[in-house]
Amino acid sequence: MALTSTIISPRKFRQDVYSYSYQQSSNIPLVISVLASIIERTLSRNERIAKNCRFPLSSRSAKTRVFDCNETPDMTIQSYLERIFRYTRAGPSVYVVAYVYIDRFCQFYPEFRIGVRNVHRLLITTIMLASKYIEDLNYRNSYFARVGGLKTKEMNKLEVEFLFLMKFKLHVNVSVFESYCCHLEREVSIGGGYHIERTLRCAEEIKIKQREETRFDQTALFLL
Numbered sequence: 001m002a003l004t005s006t007i008i009s010p011r012k013f014r015q016d017v018y019s020y021s022y023q024q025s026s027n028i029p030l031v032i033s034v035l036a037s038i039i040e041r042t043l044s045r046n047e048r049i050a051k052n053c054r055f056p057l058s059s060r061s062a063k064t065r066v067f068d069c070n071e072t073p074d075m076t077i078q079s080y081l082e083r084i085f086r087y088t089r090a091g092p093s094v095y096v097v098a099y100v101y102i103d104r105f106c107q108f109y110p111e112f113r114i115g116v117r118n119v120h121r122l123l124i125t126t127i128m129l130a131s132k133y134i135e136d137l138n139y140r141n142s143y144f145a146r147v148g149g150l151k152t153k154e155m156n157k158l159e160v161e162f163l164f165l166m167k168f169k170l171h172v173n174v175s176v177f178e179s180y181c182c183h184l185e186r187e188v189s190i191g192g193g194y195h196i197e198r199t200l201r202c203a204e205e206i207k208i209k210q211r212e213e214t215r216f217d218q219t220a221l222f223l224l
Contacts, residue, residue: 028082029092034187035099036078039119043077046113064109066161067118067125073149080120087147088139090131093177097130098123100172100180101162108166124148125158133170 073080084090102122106112114122128144145155163170 028085029095031092031095031184032081032085033078034184035095036076036081038099038184038187039077039114039123042114043116043119046115049113050115063165064105064112064118066158067121069117069121072116073120075120077119077123080123084124084127084147088127088131088144090127090135093134094127094130096177096180096184097134097172098126099184100176101126101130101166101170103180104169105162105166120148121150121158124150124155125162128155129159129162129170133172 075083081095102114105122105126106114124144124147128141128148132138141155141159142152145152148155150158
């Protein structure tokens with residue numbers, strides 16, 4: 001998937017992220033397209049590396065083989081991320097933090113390579129954990145499992161394995177969050193200028209505002 005500035009304008013990107021509504025928005029956040037673009041390019045690069053490698057990538061990643069699946073899901077990264085959004089309504093910040101986890105995971109295990117056999121399971125695991133880290137209310141693991149096309153037992157195992165492999169280092173401070181936002185912004189257009197959420201508090205602030213607006217509307221209807 002190629003992502004260019006001709007597809008997403010600065011104004012549209014900024015407006016989409018900052019005006020995201022947790023209760024009413026049905027539009028797919030643009031950060032999902034940006035993340036999908038990064039993952040797709042990573043897959044293509046790793047496939048080229050695999051062709052020139054004497055040993056299969058999976059055999060070089062024994063510790064992380066838990067994410068390998070026997071059958072490759074017949075779904076693009078973009079479609080998979082959109083499916084997760086439609087059924088979980090996880091906010092844009094969740095995908096930024098999930099990207100932090102994926103990048104951190106790859107740094108912890110340089111021998112690991114994202115491939116078609118592990119990318120979907122890695123995405124649903126990191127998004128679920130990022131959602132738990134950011135959001136106040138979350139679906140059960142069994143629900144994320146159904147959304148991701150897994151059994152609940154598999155989802156639980158992936159969560160535990162990921163936590164231990166990461167040594168439970170899932171904290172993402174504001175400065176780290178901002179640096180990854182800047183990286184994602186550069187993916188939209190060279191030179192930057194686009195703004196994803198700038199603090200981890202943004203999601204909570206939006207939800208509080210939405211709840212206040214809902215209560216106000218309900219009160220107004222009652223008075224009328």
